[in-house]
Amino acid sequence: MSGNTFGTLFTITTWGESHGEGIGCVIDGCPAGMKIDMDAVQAEMARRSPGQSALTTPRKETDTVNILSGVFDGITLGTPIAMLIKNNNVKSKDYSAVKDLFRPGHADFCYSKKYGIRDYRGGGRSSARTTAAIVAGGVIAKQILSQMFNIEIIAYTKSVLNITADINPLTVTKQKVDSNAVRCPDENKASEMEKLILDVKSQGNSVGGIIECVIKNLPAGIGEPVFDKLDALLAKAMLSINAVKGFEIGDGFEATRKLGNENNDIFLPDETTLTNHAGGVLGGISNGMPVVFRTAFKPTPSILVPQKTIKETSNEIVDIITEGRHDPCVLPRAVPVVEAMTALTLCDLCLISLKDNMFKK
Amino acid sequence: MSGNTFGTLFTITTWGESHGEGIGCVIDGCPAGMKIDMDAVQAEMARRSPGQSALTTPRKETDTVNILSGVFDGITLGTPIAMLIKNNNVKSKDYSAVKDLFRPGHADFCYSKKYGIRDYRGGGRSSARTTAAIVAGGVIAKQILSQMFNIEIIAYTKSVLNITADINPLTVTKQKVDSNAVRCPDENKASEMEKLILDVKSQGNSVGGIIECVIKNLPAGIGEPVFDKLDALLAKAMLSINAVKGFEIGDGFEATRKLGNENNDIFLPDETTLTNHAGGVLGGISNGMPVVFRTAFKPTPSILVPQKTIKETSNEIVDIITEGRHDPCVLPRAVPVVEAMTALTLCDLCLISLKDNMFKK
Amino acid sequence: MSGNTFGTLFTITTWGESHGEGIGCVIDGCPAGMKIDMDAVQAEMARRSPGQSALTTPRKETDTVNILSGVFDGITLGTPIAMLIKNNNVKSKDYSAVKDLFRPGHADFCYSKKYGIRDYRGGGRSSARTTAAIVAGGVIAKQILSQMFNIEIIAYTKSVLNITADINPLTVTKQKVDSNAVRCPDENKASEMEKLILDVKSQGNSVGGIIECVIKNLPAGIGEPVFDKLDALLAKAMLSINAVKGFEIGDGFEATRKLGNENNDIFLPDETTLTNHAGGVLGGISNGMPVVFRTAFKPTPSILVPQKTIKETSNEIVDIITEGRHDPCVLPRAVPVVEAMTALTLCDLCLISLKDNMFKK
Amino acid sequence: MSGNTFGTLFTITTWGESHGEGIGCVIDGCPAGMKIDMDAVQAEMARRSPGQSALTTPRKETDTVNILSGVFDGITLGTPIAMLIKNNNVKSKDYSAVKDLFRPGHADFCYSKKYGIRDYRGGGRSSARTTAAIVAGGVIAKQILSQMFNIEIIAYTKSVLNITADINPLTVTKQKVDSNAVRCPDENKASEMEKLILDVKSQGNSVGGIIECVIKNLPAGIGEPVFDKLDALLAKAMLSINAVKGFEIGDGFEATRKLGNENNDIFLPDETTLTNHAGGVLGGISNGMPVVFRTAFKPTPSILVPQKTIKETSNEIVDIITEGRHDPCVLPRAVPVVEAMTALTLCDLCLISLKDNMFKK
DSSP states (O other): OOSSEEOSSSEEEEEEOTTSSEEEEEEEOOOTTOBOOHHHHHHHHHHHSTTSSTTSOOOOOOOOEEEOSSEETTEEOSSOEEEEEEOOSOOGGGGGGGTTBOOTTSSHHHHHHHHSOOOOGGGGGGSGGGHHHHHHHHHHHHHHHHHHHOOEEEEEEEEETTEEOOOOTTTOOHHHHTTSTTOOSOHHHHHHHHHHHHHHHHTTOOBOEEEEEEEESOOTTOSBTTTBOHHHHHHHHHHTSTTEEEEEETTGGGGGGSBHHHHOOOBOTTSOBSOOTTTTEETTEEOSSOEEEEEEEOOOSOOSSOEEEEBTTTOOEEEEOOOSOOOSOOHHHHHHHHHHHHHHHHHHHHHHGGGGGSSOO | OOSSEEOSSSEEEEEEOTTSSEEEEEEEOOOTTOBOOHHHHHHHHHHHSTTSSTTSOOOOOOOOEEEOSSEETTEEOSSOEEEEEEOOSOOGGGGGGGTTBOOTTSSHHHHHHHHSOOOOGGGGGGSGGGHHHHHHHHHHHHHHHHHHHOOEEEEEEEEETTEEOOOOTTTOOHHHHTTSTTOOSOHHHHHHHHHHHHHHHHTTOOBOEEEEEEEESOOTTOSBTTTBOHHHHHHHHHHTSTTEEEEEETTGGGGGGSBHHHHOOOBOTTSOBSOOTTTTEETTEEOSSOEEEEEEEOOOSOOSSOEEEEBTTTOOEEEEOOOSOOOSOOHHHHHHHHHHHHHHHHHHHHHHGGGGGSSOO | OOSSEEOSSSEEEEEEOTTSSEEEEEEEOOOTTOBOOHHHHHHHHHHHSTTSSTTSOOOOOOOOEEEOSSEETTEEOSSOEEEEEEOOSOOGGGGGGGTTBOOTTSSHHHHHHHHSOOOOGGGGGGSGGGHHHHHHHHHHHHHHHHHHHOOEEEEEEEEETTEEOOOOTTTOOHHHHTTSTTOOSOHHHHHHHHHHHHHHHHTTOOBOEEEEEEEESOOTTOSBTTTBOHHHHHHHHHHTSTTEEEEEETTGGGGGGSBHHHHOOOBOTTSOBSOOTTTTEETTEEOSSOEEEEEEEOOOSOOSSOEEEEBTTTOOEEEEOOOSOOOSOOHHHHHHHHHHHHHHHHHHHHHHGGGGGSSOO | OOSSEEOSSSEEEEEEOTTSSEEEEEEEOOOTTOBOOHHHHHHHHHHHSTTSSTTSOOOOOOOOEEEOSSEETTEEOSSOEEEEEEOOSOOGGGGGGGTTBOOTTSSHHHHHHHHSOOOOGGGGGGSGGGHHHHHHHHHHHHHHHHHHHOOEEEEEEEEETTEEOOOOTTTOOHHHHTTSTTOOSOHHHHHHHHHHHHHHHHTTOOBOEEEEEEEESOOTTOSBTTTBOHHHHHHHHHHTSTTEEEEEETTGGGGGGSBHHHHOOOBOTTSOBSOOTTTTEETTEEOSSOEEEEEEEOOOSOOSSOEEEEBTTTOOEEEEOOOSOOOSOOHHHHHHHHHHHHHHHHHHHHHHGGGGGSSOO
C-alpha cells in the first residue's frame, strides 16, 4: 500500500487535491444488501463543510456526494462504492503568492523534499479538504455499524486552548453536540470557546484543542492482537487526520500518574467494570465498556499573523502571510472527521471478527 | 492480515505465548547483502530481558535468539529471517490459581470473549513476553537503518508517576540511557525514580510512566500521505506495545494550549527549523528535524495488592492476588521495545520511499 | 483487501458497473515527477473500445478518460491518480428481458448466490466493460516501465478456435499487431481468423482463442519468491480478466511432455540462454530473457443462439437468447487488457525490487 | 508484502532454506476453538516427504512438525500457529561442486542477479523442500474447510509425459489416489507411468506431467471480483509451486477450441449445470459445481545427464552434472502440495466471504 488506503477487509481509498477537479473515495468490502441513507450522507457532509458558521473558513462548498457505483436502487451491491465530490469554489490564484514559499507549520516543505514536486494550490493533497472524502466514506461505515450492532459513535470538542468542558461521555447525545457551532455539549464552555475562537480569528491567529470520542454498544472481543489492536488502529486513524499531534485512550497520559491498584478496573458480576480507566480496551481488544479516547489538534498553521519563512528556490528569508480561506479553529469541522475515521476502523475490525465465531461454543 | 504482522514491504510477523514452547518472529523484506551483527542482537535482547535488576521481574530468561533462516555466512540472503526464542523458565503452575479468574486490568476477559478460549498461563499471547520477538526483529531493522542512512533511535524513561526527568533529546546518548537501571539519562531523577519503584514494589503495587524517543538523521521525505503518515504509523506501533495508553509527537497535547503563531516552526536558510514543536513531522512526512515522540505506559495490572474480581465460570465475586513474577514498573524493559517498534516502522517506510527518487530531478 | 485492488506498492483499485454512472480506477504508488502522455492513454483506450470494427460489439463508447487527481501540469505528483470513464451509451432496457434469468455461462447466478442481489443490467460488475478501467490504469504502468527500464509489452492474438498463427515473439512489433482488426501479426492467419469470426457472428454464436504476450527488456531479478513469483502474479493477473480459463508461461503445458534435458535452457557466456523454454522466468524470478506467456479465452457466453436456462425466482426452465450488444470474439479487444494487466504486475514488482539494490555490491 | 506470505485474512508465511536449520511457517487468522488433528498433519507430511518410494529422492527427512504456538490442549487459540520442521538429513557438501556454477533450468542465476548473494546448498530458498512448510500449513486449512463446510480437496497425477490417465473427478477418492506410488487413480496408467519414471530415472533424466485437482462441496458464492477471483487466486497459488508452468480451470485451453453454445453450461432446476465446462467457476465466483483445475509441472531441472553451463565468477562454459538427491518426477510428491495451496486459498476466501451474509435475506 502506498498510503491512501485504510483497512484490510473493509477499505477506504481516498484521492484528490484541494484545488484539483474534485476529491473522492472508493469503499471496498461493504457487505451487500444494505440500504444506504443518502440523506444521512449529505447531512454528515454538511457537518464538515466549510462556511457553516462564523467559526469556519468562508470557502463555499456544498460538498455534494455522487455515488458512482456499488449501489443499485438504494441497496449496496457488495461491489466498490465510488464517491465523487467536485471542487467548485476553487480560488487557486489566492495561492500564487505562496507558490515559491514554504508556509511555516505546513507540509509544503516535506512534499517538495519527498516528491520533488508539489501542487501548491491550497496545499494540494495535504489539505484538510481531503477529509471530506473520509467523511463521505465514514457514513457508509457508520450505517453498517448501526445496522449490524447498533453501535453509536459520538465525538465532541472537549477543549479549546485552555478551556476544558465537563462532559459525561456516557450520557452525551449527538443532538447536544450539534446544538452549538463549536460542537461542545457543555453549553457554558461552548459559549466561552466560541468567544475565544472569534477573538483569535480577529487577530488573524488560530487555536487548537482536544476532541473526545465515545463508542457505545461495541461488543467485547473486537480488535486483533498483537499489531492490529483496537486502540492501535484508532491511534493510527486519528493521527491520519490533519493537524493531529496526539492520541490517548481511557485515562491515557493521566494513567502514568497512578498506581496499579488505582488504575485497574474491577470486574462486576454483570461483566461491566466498576470504573473505566481503560477506556473500554484491554490488551487491544474491546471489553464491552464504552470506548473513550481523545485526540489532540494543533492550532492550524495557516494564519494571517506575519511570519518569517524561506523561498523554495533560493532558501532566502522572506515574510509570509498565509492568505486564502482558513479556519481559526479546526475542531468544529473535525468532529465528524474523528467520527468517520472511528467508524472506518471499527467497521473493518468488526468484519474481521466474524471469523472468531466460527468454532466458538 | 490478522493482527500479527506489521509493515508492508519490510514486515515482522510475531508468534508465541508466554508459557508455550517459545516465541519468535519472521522478518520479511530485509534487503540482501547486509552483514548481521549477532552480538548486537543479543545485547539488545539483554536490555529487554527479565531479571536484569531489582526493578524487574525475577523470571530468568536468557532470551537467546536462534536465527533459523535468511542469513548465510553472516550475510542476509533477502529471504525471510526466522528467529526463535525458547521459553525456558516457565512456571505455569503459578497461574493455576487464576485459571478461572479474570485478572483486573488484564486482557483475560477480552480474550475469553473474543475467542471463547484462552491460554491462561502467564497471559498467553497477551503477555509482554511477546515483545521479546519484537526486540529481536527490531535489531535487524536498526542495523538496516544504521547502514542505510546512519539513522539512530534513542528511547529513555522520561517520567515515572510524578517524577519527570529533564532531558535534551538532541544530546542524549544511548550510553547515558543505559547508565542506570531505570534507563533515564537524568541521573538525579533516575535515582529518585529507582527509589520510588522499589518502594512501590515493596508494597506489591506497580507504577507507570512516559518513555520519550528521538530519531536522529532521518532524512526529510519519509512517510506516506494520507493514511500511512509517519506519525500515524508510529502511533500504531506504540499502541501495539503492552500497557501503552497514549502517544504524542512534538509538543503533542501541549500544542492544543498554544496559538498558531506560537506553535509554527520557522524555516531557516539551512532548511532546519528554529524550533521543533512539530517533532520532526509535518503532514505526516519527516521534515529532516529530529523526530521526538512520547508514549504513555499505564502501571502494570499485575499486582500483589488484593483486589476483587469475578470467576470466569460463575461471574461470582472473589478476591485475587496476581501471583507470578511481575515488573513493578515496565518502563526500563520497555525502552528497547519502543526503539524496536520505531525501527520496524522506519525501516518499512524508508524502503517504501525508495520509489520517490525514481523520476526526481 | 476485498477483491478490487491489485498490487502491493503500486496498486490499482477499480470500481464501476456496466450500466451505472461510469467506471474508473485509482492508481496509487505512482512515482512523482513523471510526465504523463495523455494521447497515449486515449490511444490505448481506443484499442479496447467497442465498435472499432465489424468484429466487435456495436456499443458506442468513446471511453474518454478524465484524470481527476494526482497529475499537475502534466506531471505526476506521487499522490493517487483517480481516473473516471463515464458510461454514455447505456441501453439498460435491453436487459429487462433477462432480469429474472440466469444467462448460461455468465456470472449472474454466482453474484446472486454470493450477494443476494445483483445489477442485472449488462452484467453489472461482472461485465467486461470494467476492463476499460484496467486499460486506463495500465497505460500509467506502461509509461513508468518504459521510462524506467525501456520495458516493452506486446500482446497479440495467437489463435482463434483452431486457427493458430505463426509468430516470433522476439521480432513482433506493436505496429504489426495493430495492422489488422484481429490483432494477429500473422497476416494470412489474421485474415482466416477474421472470416471465421464474421461467420460465427452471423450465426449468433461466439468463439474464443489464445493471446500470447511478450515482455522485452525486463532485467533479471524481478519477482519475489515464494508466493509473489513473477509468473504467479502474471497468472493471477491474467485469470482476473473476464473469460480467461488458462495461463501458461514458456513452453507451459507442452513442457509436461518433454524430458529434463530437453527442457533445460543452457546458459551462454553472455548470460542469455540458448533456448527459452522457461519463458524468461526461473524460480519465479526473471532471468533476463524475453518473458513469453499465453492466456486462454473461452468463447464469450453471450450468444443469440437459443439456449435453455432457469428463472431466478422459480428455477423454472425457459428459453433464453442473450440480447444486448456483444462481441463474437473478445480477443481483439482483450489484447490491450492483457498488456495492461501485465504492465500493472511488472510495475509493482519493479518498484518492490528497488530494495534489492540497497546493499548489493 | 515481500513474497513469503499468502492470503489476506487467513495467511501463511513461510521461511527456510533447503540446507539451513530448518523450514517452517506461521499460520495467522486461524479461527479459535478448532480441534487440531496432529496425526492428520503428520500423515500429510508423509505424503510429501522424500524417500517414500523408488520414484522419489532418497533424501531422508521424517519431516516432523513441531507446533510452537497457537494451540493449547489440542485446540486452536486464534493466535498465530508457528510450525517448525527441522532439516536433519543435510548433505551440503554434495553441492560444493556446483557452488560456482549456474545449474541449467534452476533459479541459481536469478537469485544471484536479484540478491547479489545466494545460498547455493540445495538451491537454498528456491528448493522444493520449502513446500514442506506449505503442506504443514495446508493441513490446518484443510481441517478448517472440512469442519466448516465439509469441503474436500483431492488432487492426483493426471499425466506423465505422454501418458494421460482417464479419471472421473466426481468419483475419485483419496484412497484410490494413494493406492499407488505415482498417485494416479487410474491403475493401468499408473503402472505405465511408474515404469516410465523408473526408466527415465535410470537414464539420470527427469520427466514432468499434469496434476488435476477437484474441490467438492464448495458452496456457490466463494471468490471476490475483480482481482481476487477464485480461479485467479488458485492460478497464483499453483504457479507458486516449484516447477509449475501452467494452470487451467474447467476446459481451460480446450475451451479456446469450442463455440459459445458448445461451451456454455446449462443451468438445471436444482441449480446444478448440465455440463461443467466452466470447472465450477463463473466470473471468478464458485457456482456450486465441483471445481476442477489442472497444473502443469515441467521435468525437474536437476538431472545427471551432462549439460553445458557457465561459471558464476567467469561466465566460462563448463560441463555440469547435477549431483545431489533428486526426484526423477516431482508429481507424486507434488500432489499434497497442490492440495495444500488449494486449501490455503479456499480457507482465506471462505473466511472473507463471511461478510457476504451480513445483510443477505
